Amino acid sequence: MKSETGRSFYIHTFGCQMNQADSSIITAILMDGGYVVAGSEEQADIVILNTCAVRENAVERISHHLQFLRGAKRRNRSLLVGVAGCVPQHLKREMLEMFPVVDFLAGPDTYRNLPLLIRDAVEGKRPAALDFRIEETYGGIEPFGEVGVGAFVPVMRGCNNMCAFCVVPFTRGRERSQPFSAVMDEVRRIVAGGYREITLLGQNVNSYADLEGGKDFASLLRAVSLEAPGCRIRFTTSHPKDISPDLVDAIAESPNICSHVHLPVQSGSTRVLERMNRGHGIDEYLETVALLRSRIPGVSLTTDIIAGFCGEEDEDHEATLTLLRKVRYDTAFMFYYSPRSGTAAWKTLEDTVPLAVKKRRLQEIIDLQLLISAECLQNSVGSVVEVLAESESRRSPEQLMGRTETNRAVVFDRGEARPGDMVRVQVLKASSATLTGVNKGVLPAF
Ligand code: SF4
Incomplete structure (x- = not known):
């Protein structure tokens, strides 16, 4: 189907739930600009890769796809290829040199410019909009294209935490929160749309701070729970240091807020956590776990682990295994450390752990966690x-x-x-x- 601009588009989304939510925002912006959604990538006049830079192989994954689009462009010379999200924000204009097939770049804060960028791309200008806009929360844009029974609501964007291994502060910029009223408008729209699950999203969702009304994340969560009594409420990703007793109470009190907290720990060693600049040690983390378990019976905890971070010794790795045995997470995302350019660890810390050791430690972590996950699942048989x-x-x-x-x-x-x-x-x-x-x-x- 052609639109008043004469062009259709297709978005290929990589990465996390935040990127899925962003693709719905991009879709709404382009539709408002007169473009229409193509039925498939092959039918589209414009293909946009919405990318994630968190994992090491992010660039390889999209370069593989861009390779394929190079062939498609040979067959259809008017096809436009854009790259949006964290990868162009990280690589900057260099991306245009690396990938001649790319016609335009849009960083996470510049999606409102996409209709303009596409117009410039049609003229062969190869535009790149990669500036950070601290005020940009995409308020007032009704996301388009959610499917299934659940909907995402990005409530904050960016991150101020500067964990040593993480590119997010450099690709998503500083923290900014959606005004409370805008979140509630979105929640009402979702409820009216008949959805049964709402996931509140943010890179560091529990540092949400409404500048107008002074609401924190616990207040927001309570309000969303009351506004959407027929929906399950989830949230991700939370930082352990920002789990307040009031937030734990909000989860415990509200029957429709799910008893599940993703609580990324990254390492079981306080020494490594300090190097990672996580802002807490293992004792504080375990206190948070104890608080969650005491106030929310049956709460499910999941986590992220990085094996072999800079300076990690055998005893630090043992501390991670001990932590897994102690907390007994339902599941975990587990990776070995690889330096990401531009991060604090890349600039200032030596990547001391040999690859073979990282891989061995990761395998030990995976083996143990799989065993624990299987036991957790087995325990629910009969219930x-x-x-x-x-x-x-x-x-x-x-x-x-x-x-x-x-x-x-x-x-x-x-x-x-x-x-x-x-x-x-x-x-x-x-x-x-x-x-x-x-x-x-x-x-x-x-
Ligand atoms: S809290 Fe740390 S790991 Fe999470 S997005 Fe912010 S800097 Fe990255």
């Missing part, structure tokens, strides 16, 4: 859990897939249930990552 049905299972149209409040995937017989229903499911079996159960009936809304 009855509340599952928000999301979609048809990949295995069979007779089955649905959904998630528990603690974010575990569950497959169960469809019965009368449909995606969007809250279903009581008795767990019969646990595999390495999924529970299987039997449908015990659809629940009324919260």
